[in-house]
Amino acid sequence: MITKNTVSKVITQAPKRVGIAQIESGLDLLWAQFNQAISGGHTVMRACMSNLIIYCDTPQEAEIINQEITAIVNVHPARILLLVGNGQPIEGAIEARIAIYYTAVNDDWQVCAERIDVISTVGNTERLPSVARSQLIGDLPTTLWWASRQPPPSAGEVFFQLASLANQIIYDNIGWLNPAQGVATMTRWVAAQQNSQIVHNLAWRRFACWRKLISQVLDPQAEPGALDAIHALEIDHGPHALPMTWLLVGWLASQLKWQPVDGKRLSDSELVWRFRHNYQDIKVVARRLPKGLPLIYHLLCDWSASEQAGVICFERLDSERIGIVEALSTVPARAFAAHVPERSTLIAAQLAQRNRDKIFENAIKSSNMMAAVFQP
Amino acid sequence: MSDKKHDNPLTAGINVTHTPQPCTLVIFGGGGDLTRRKLLPAIYNQALDGELPANFAVLGVAIEKMDDNNYRDFARKGIEQFSRQLLDPDYWPDFEHRLHYLPGSFDNPELYSQLARRLKEIDANFGIPGNHIFYLAIPPALIETCVCQLKAAGLVMPIDEDSPFSRIIVEKPIGRDLESARKVNSTLSKNFHEQQIYRIDHYLGKETVQNILAMRFGNAIFEPLWNAKHIDHVQITVAEEEGVGTRAGYYDNAGALRDMIQNHILQLLTLIAMEPPWSMDADVIRDHRQDILNCLRPITSENFDQHVVRAQYGPGFHYGEDVPGYRRETGVAQDSTTETYIALKLFIDNWRWAGVPFYIRTGKRMPKRASEIAIQFKSVPPILFNANHDQPLEPNVLALSIQPNEGLSLRIATKLPGTKLKIFPVKMDFRYGSTFGEQSPEAYERLLLDVMAGDATLFMRRDSVESSWAWVDNILNNWASSRARWIPEYGAGTWGPLEADRLIESDNRKWRML
Numbered sequence: 001m002i003t004k005n006t007v008s009k010v011i012t013q014a015p016k017r018v019g020i021a022q023i024e025s026g027l028d029l030l031w032a033q034f035n036q037a038i039s040g041g042h043t044v045m046r047a048c049m050s051n052l053i054i055y056c057d058t059p060q061e062a063e064i065i066n067q068e069i070t071a072i073v074n075v076h077p078a079r080i081l082l083l084v085g086n087g088q089p090i091e092g093a094i095e096a097r098i099a100i101y102y103t104a105v106n107d108d109w110q111v112c113a114e115r116i117d118v119i120s121t122v123g124n125t126e127r128l129p130s131v132a133r134s135q136l137i138g139d140l141p142t143t144l145w146w147a148s149r150q151p152p153p154s155a156g157e158v159f160f161q162l163a164s165l166a167n168q169i170i171y172d173n174i175g176w177l178n179p180a181q182g183v184a185t186m187t188r189w190v191a192a193q194q195n196s197q198i199v200h201n202l203a204w205r206r207f208a209c210w211r212k213l214i215s216q217v218l219d220p221q222a223e224p225g226a227l228d229a230i231h232a233l234e235i236d237h238g239p240h241a242l243p244m245t246w247l248l249v250g251w252l253a254s255q256l257k258w259q260p261v262d263g264k265r266l267s268d269s270e271l272v273w274r275f276r277h278n279y280q281d282i283k284v285v286a287r288r289l290p291k292g293l294p295l296i297y298h299l300l301c302d303w304s305a306s307e308q309a310g311v312i313c314f315e316r317l318d319s320e321r322i323g324i325v326e327a328l329s330t331v332p333a334r335a336f337a338a339h340v341p342e343r344s345t346l347i348a349a350q351l352a353q354r355n356r357d358k359i360f361e362n363a364i365k366s367s368n369m370m371a372a373v374f375q376p
Numbered sequence: 377m378s379d380k381k382h383d384n385p386l387t388a389g390i391n392v393t394h395t396p397q398p399c400t401l402v403i404f405g406g407g408g409d410l411t412r413r414k415l416l417p418a419i420y421n422q423a424l425d426g427e428l429p430a431n432f433a434v435l436g437v438a439i440e441k442m443d444d445n446n447y448r449d450f451a452r453k454g455i456e457q458f459s460r461q462l463l464d465p466d467y468w469p470d471f472e473h474r475l476h477y478l479p480g481s482f483d484n485p486e487l488y489s490q491l492a493r494r495l496k497e498i499d500a501n502f503g504i505p506g507n508h509i510f511y512l513a514i515p516p517a518l519i520e521t522c523v524c525q526l527k528a529a530g531l532v533m534p535i536d537e538d539s540p541f542s543r544i545i546v547e548k549p550i551g552r553d554l555e556s557a558r559k560v561n562s563t564l565s566k567n568f569h570e571q572q573i574y575r576i577d578h579y580l581g582k583e584t585v586q587n588i589l590a591m592r593f594g595n596a597i598f599e600p601l602w603n604a605k606h607i608d609h610v611q612i613t614v615a616e617e618e619g620v621g622t623r624a625g626y627y628d629n630a631g632a633l634r635d636m637i638q639n640h641i642l643q644l645l646t647l648i649a650m651e652p653p654w655s656m657d658a659d660v661i662r663d664h665r666q667d668i669l670n671c672l673r674p675i676t677s678e679n680f681d682q683h684v685v686r687a688q689y690g691p692g693f694h695y696g697e698d699v700p701g702y703r704r705e706t707g708v709a710q711d712s713t714t715e716t717y718i719a720l721k722l723f724i725d726n727w728r729w730a731g732v733p734f735y736i737r738t739g740k741r742m743p744k745r746a747s748e749i750a751i752q753f754k755s756v757p758p759i760l761f762n763a764n765h766d767q768p769l770e771p772n773v774l775a776l777s778i779q780p781n782e783g784l785s786l787r788i789a790t791k792l793p794g795t796k797l798k799i800f801p802v803k804m805d806f807r808y809g810s811t812f813g814e815q816s817p818e819a820y821e822r823l824l825l826d827v828m829a830g831d832a833t834l835f836m837r838r839d840s841v842e843s844s845w846a847w848v849d850n851i852l853n854n855w856a857s858s859r860a861r862w863i864p865e866y867g868a869g870t871w872g873p874l875e876a877d878r879l880i881e882s883d884n885r886k887w888r889m890l
Contacts, residue, residue, distance in 0.1 A: 020695040049802070094696040118696070130693035130869035133743040134617070138890035139750075139775060139787060139803060165889070196767070352792050352800055355767040 012070065015097035015117060023096050023135055027114055030100045048113065050351060051142040052078045053132050053162055057086045057149060062117070065147060068344035073101045073113035075348035079137050080115040083128045085148070085158065087119035094120040094127055129161035136165060143351055146171040151182040153189040163197070170350055172202040172343070173243035174294045180271070183243050184371035187250075190361070191368045198356050203244035204363070205346045209338035210248060210296060210314075213322060217312060217331065218301070226310055227256060228277075229303040233284045236299075238292030242271070245286045245296060249273065250367030251359070258282055260366070263374040273370060295340060300328065396828030397541070398431035398504045400495055404482065404522055405513035406436020406447070410547070412454035414578075415513065418820035420455045423471050424464060425817075427825055431503040435476045435494060437487070447477035460818060474502070482514065483521050488529035495531070506533070506540030509827055513547055520563045527567040535569045543827055545574045548639045549630065550836075553852060554845040561838045574827050575836040579640040579747075580647075581819030581826075583808055584782040586834070588647045588749075589661075591776070591784065598774070599652070601753065603728045608771060610648060610734045611750040611888055612641055614778075615742035619689070619699060619868070620716070624707030631714040632686070636738040638848045642669065643836065644778075645734060648749055649724050658833040662840065669843035673723040674850050677857075682882070683722065684851055685864070685875045686715035689741040692868030699741065699868045713863050716740040719876035721883075735880050737887065741868040746890040747778035761789065761799050770801045773888075782816060783807035 018026035052072070056062050062084045069080055089095040101113040118131045136142055144166035146152045152159045152171055163169055176182035190199050218226045233252070237245045253260065258275035265271050269288040274281055289297060295316060303310040313328035319340045326333035401419070403411055422428045436447055451472065456463050478494050480487035499506055510526060512519055523544070526532055533542040546564065551557030564573050579585060592598055601607070614636055620627045627635065646665035653664045675683045690701040702708055702716050717739030724734065753772040756762045762769045773787040785805045792798040808816050826834060866873040871887065880887055 020697075049800070120696070124696075127693050127696040130743065131696050133869065133871070134695065135744075136889065138746065138748070139773065139785070139888060141801065142889065352798060354798070354800060355764060358766075 012099050012101045012115075015099040015115070017090070017095060017097050020094065020096050020118070020131055023098060023116055026098050027100065027116075030098065030114075031112075034100060034102065048079050048137055048140060049076055050078045050140050051081070051136045052076075052145060052351065053081045053083065053136075053142065053166065054145045054147055055083045055085065055128070055155075055158070055162060056147040057084070059084060059087050059119070061147060061149075062087070062119075068342070068347070069115060070101065071342065071344035072348045072351070074103060076351045077101075077103075077113040078351065079135075079140075080113065081132050081135055082115060082117045083132060083162075084117065084119040085125040085128065085155075086122040089119050089121060093124040094118065094131070096131070125158050128158060129165070132162060133165060141168070141354070142166045143168040143170060145347060149175045149177060151176060151186045153185050154182075166197065168198040168200065168350075168353065170200045170202060170347060174203070174240045176240075176243060179240070179242040179246075180265075180371075180374065183246050183367060184374070187364050187368035187371055190364045196356070198353060199364075200350055200353065200357070200360065201243075201247060201364075202343065202346050202350070203247050204357070204360050205341070205350065207244055207248050207296060209322065209336075210299065211251065213314060213336055213338070214252075214299075214301070217324075218303075223303070223310065223331075226303040229280075229305060229310065230256070230301055231280060231282050231304075232300075232302040233282065234287070234298070234300040235285070236287045236289055236297045238289050238295050238297060240294035241296060242286065242288060244294070246367055246370065247363055248296065249284050249286070250365075250370060251363035253370070254362040254366035255359070258366075260370045260373045263370060265375075271374075273374070293340075396427065396429050396432075396825055397507055397830070398429045398502075399507035399509055399541070399828055400433045400435055400498050400502075400504050401509045401511060401824070402435045402437060402491070402495070403511045403513055404437050404518075405511075406477065407438035407440035407442065407450065408513055410513045411436065412450065413458045414818070414820045415511065415824070416451045416454050417459040418818055418824055420451075420459055420463075420471060421461050421817065422821050422825060423474075424461055424467060427821075429828065431505075433474045433476065433498045433502045433504065435478060435491075435498060437478045437480065437482075437491065439479065439481055441479050442477050444476050448472040448475050451475050482518050482525070485525060485528065488525045488531065492529050492531055507542075508533075508540070509543045509545065511545040516549060516551070516560065519546065519560055523563055523567045532567055532572075535571055541572070541830070542568070543572050543574060543830075544568050545576050545827055547576055549634060550575055550639075550841045551845060552630065552634060554842060554849045557841055557845045561841065565838070570838060571832070573838075574832060575838075575841060576823055577639050577643055577834075577836055578819040578823065579778070580643055580834040581821075581823040582778055582782065583816040584776055584778045584784070585644065585647065586822075587782075587784070588644075588776065593652055602751075604730050604732045606753055607732055608752045608754045609732060609883075609885060611752065612644055612648075612734065612736045612748070613750075613888070613890060614641060614738040614747045615745060615871075615890065616738075616740045617694065617742055617745045619694075619741050620702065620705050620708065624705055627716075628708050628712055628714050632716055632718045632738050632740070633848060633851060637718060637720070637736065638844050639836070641736055641738060642672075642844045642847070643840075644749060645736075646840075648751075649729055649734075651728070656833070658831060658835075659837075661833050662837045666837070666840050666843065667726075668724060669840060669847065671724045671726040671729075672843075672847050673725050674847065675720075675722065675854075676850065677854055680851075680854050682879070683720060684854070685717075685719040685873065685879050686855070687717040687739075687864040687866050687873040687875065688712070688714070689716050689739070689868045690865040692741070692870065694741065694869050701865070701868065702740075711861070713860055715863060717742075717866060717872050717876070719872060719879050721879060733883065733885075735885070735887070737872060737876060739866075739872055742871060743869055744890065745780055748775055748888070748890060749778070750775040750888055752885075769799060775888075777807075781807050 054065055097117040099115045116135055120128055142165055144162050235245050258277045261274045261276050263273035271286045273284045297316050300313040309330050311330050313325040314322050315325050317323045321335050322338040323335040324333050533539045551560050646668040649668045650664040653660045688702045703710050703712055719737040722734050751774040755771045769789050776784045783806045785803045787801055787803050789799045790802050792800045864873040864875045
């Protein structure tokens with residue numbers, strides 16, 4: 001028996017195994033059973049805002065995503081298709097599991113979502129797009145969240161077929177095995193897209209706080225001439241945060257009209273680029289810290305001229321704040337709220353996005369140009 | 377409209393829209409697949425729902441050697457497997473008592489003499505006043521033989537208020553082109569009056585299809601928008617997930633154009649596009665539907681490639697399983713150029729629809745079974761919420777889902793909750809299955825009842841069949857003259873070939889994702 005809870009909370013049950021051809025009827029049955037189980041004559045609406053296709057490689061990744069789905073559907077009720085490309089079906093080469101999610105809102109059962117897991121062995125991933133194609137709810141926005149650890153285009157046909165079903169593609173380059181190569185591959189693919197699909201890198205939302213801080217602190221009203229005079233940038237990032245750093249630099253380059261001249265790897269943990277703007281060189285150094293989270297930890301920006309010093313150094317103080325390091329800066333110390341969001345929060349927020357982000361696309365183009373001049 | 381009046385004062389005040397009259401239903405092909413899967417379950421459901429007349433019987437006629445008892449077993453198995461309502465063991469004895477069987481070859485005149493004798497017995501046993509419905513669930517090649525023999529055996533009554541009725545139901549395909557359709561129709565006309573002929577298209581019996589008229593003319597909000605001024609385009613999709621299966625023998629000679637477009641889809645189109653009828657009389661509605669067929673712009677060789685795409689499914693996946701391409705299916709020629717998919721762009725040249733394209737697609741081995749008519753309205757002006765030229769708002773779409781989930785939905789733009797002004801498309805959904813407690817009857821249930829009641833509204837008239845073929849013949853002739861030895865291929869389990877995407881994308885539109 002299912003009891004009602006007046007506090008909004010997503011509830012789900014253990015996924016149930018079904019044949020691939022019985023997914024739809026299986027979900028119908030689960031909802032019918034749930035409708036019978038609740039009392040008070042309320043009818044459960046299978047509310048769905050959109051379809052969300054998630055592709056990941058392993059059951060371990062799927063398990064992590066499973067925990068995030070609850071948070072996602074709480075904000076954005078959707079039909080979720082979780083595709084596992086290198087899974088271990090109990091029987092055969094491919095199998096499906098289904099589950100429903102329901103949230104009690106006030107006195108009524110209101111927000112509902114459903115999940116379809118499709119698990120294939122590594123040799124059968126090519127079958128997954130056909131299952132996804134048959135299980136999407138028609139005429140709803142469809143998002144592909146590429147949660148694999150390989151850059152999407154590297155996965156080949158599986159990615160291209162899934163991408164063709166989606167209005168929006170979300171990817172995340174944290175955890176890519178070869179970040180520099182991955183960034184180059186992905187930025188080239190994004191830059192080549194001509195259609196109206198939205199492509200979004202979660203890193204873009206992750207460093208949104210940095211964009212806001214830098215733009216405010218270096219605003220011409222606060223620091224006249226600083227944006228035009230930047231000649232050095234040093235960024236320290238945690239492991240797996242190089243792509244995010246790359247994108248941040250790409251954003252600065254695209255907005256400040258920096259042209260990449262060359263770039264190279266100084267060591268296993270240090271990359272350097274040279275840009276040019278208004279006959280002035282800009283040197284950008286990205287250093288990976290030996291440990292930490294996939295975040296940007298330090299960012300130093302130098303726009304000093306011969307007659308006047310101008311430097312600012314930001315530092316992540318904790319998971320909630322970023323501060324200005326007074327000893328290294330020519331501006332007074334301050335701290336800013338800069339919450340590190342959960343991945344599920346980022347996904348849920350992005351699902352509602354219906355417009356292409358020109359600033360992001362320009363940042364990607366610059367990242368692509370940075371990749372083109374980079375000598376690995 | 378009924379071909380015979382039966383004034384019964386006792387039916388006054390009984391709320392029935394259809395009054396089926398006492399009759400015996402004779403099913404030629406009574407041992408076949410259609411009978412087992414559709415017709416007998418439909419009759420059983422009607423009987424269980426109390427819709428059938430009290431004086432009613434069924435006589436199956438087929439080549440298979442069976443007696444009445446064998447036939448009742450055959451019927452029971454079909455009903456157990458395919459009926460929408462469970463078989464009721466308490467009711468079954470009464471129902472099976474009404475089922476009879478007559479074996480024989482359709483080209484043997486003796487069969488029809490036996491049929492006449494058997495019908496007399498059944499009519500006498502069940503108090504049926506000689507009313508007979510002949511359902512031809514048989515291959516097209518046998519229609520002429522069957523119809524002529526019925527007439528020769530004196531089983532076709534004239535249209536006369538004082539004599540019992542004879543009605544004939546003919547399954548599609550009526551011919552395979554205009555010439556052969558005319559031949560079938562001539563045969564029928566020589567032996568039956570047009571009022572006695574019911575050319576059945578089960579699509580027209582579906583709840584949503586019937587609801588098209590109710591929605592258009594029972595609501596004030598749609599009809600004022602139902603024209604070229606407000607509608608950008610219409611999409612009709614009939615997607616089948618199955619391959620050719622056991623129908624290869626028929627299908628390889630027919631193809632998607634003959635199998636789906638000529639009948640089902642053009643009939644749907646007429647309901648969507650017709651002018652408001654001035655009464656619900658069968659012939660008034662059929663006249664208005666016919667007007668649309670008369671206005672269909674012919675597809676000529678000059679604009680052929682911009683309006684027609686055909687394709688065949690290749691190997692692929694169906695629910696994750698490997699499935700063969702069409703040419704590898706059992707019973708299909710390895711060099712077959714029969715289309716299993718067709719996409720069309722067509723226009724209706726009348727005042728209401730001038731310039732509005734109707735995009736139609738149908739195919740086998742598509743990702744899912746889905747039939748839908750989608751009316752896409754024009755976009756709002758490019759100001760305010762639609763000011764972003766790069767990302768225009770998604771236009772309103774009214775989608776009528778015919779199967780598997782009968783219902784309709786309206787896509788509208790709405791503001792997302794929150795402090796920012798973000799617009800998100802949402803669907804307002806109505807589904808028959810979840811809105812009404814009562815189950816929708818199967819299409820055949822409704823249509824059989826209509827025949828018993830003498831209502832031909834949902835059946836195709838001769839002129840309609842021939843106009844459809846005349847329009848389709850243009851396409852067939854173009855294909856025949858091209859002598860193509862290859863047609864485009866699409867992967868099984870996909871939404872069709874790239875060529876079909878180009879057909880619609882060249883107009884800056886897209887197929888809907890179903």
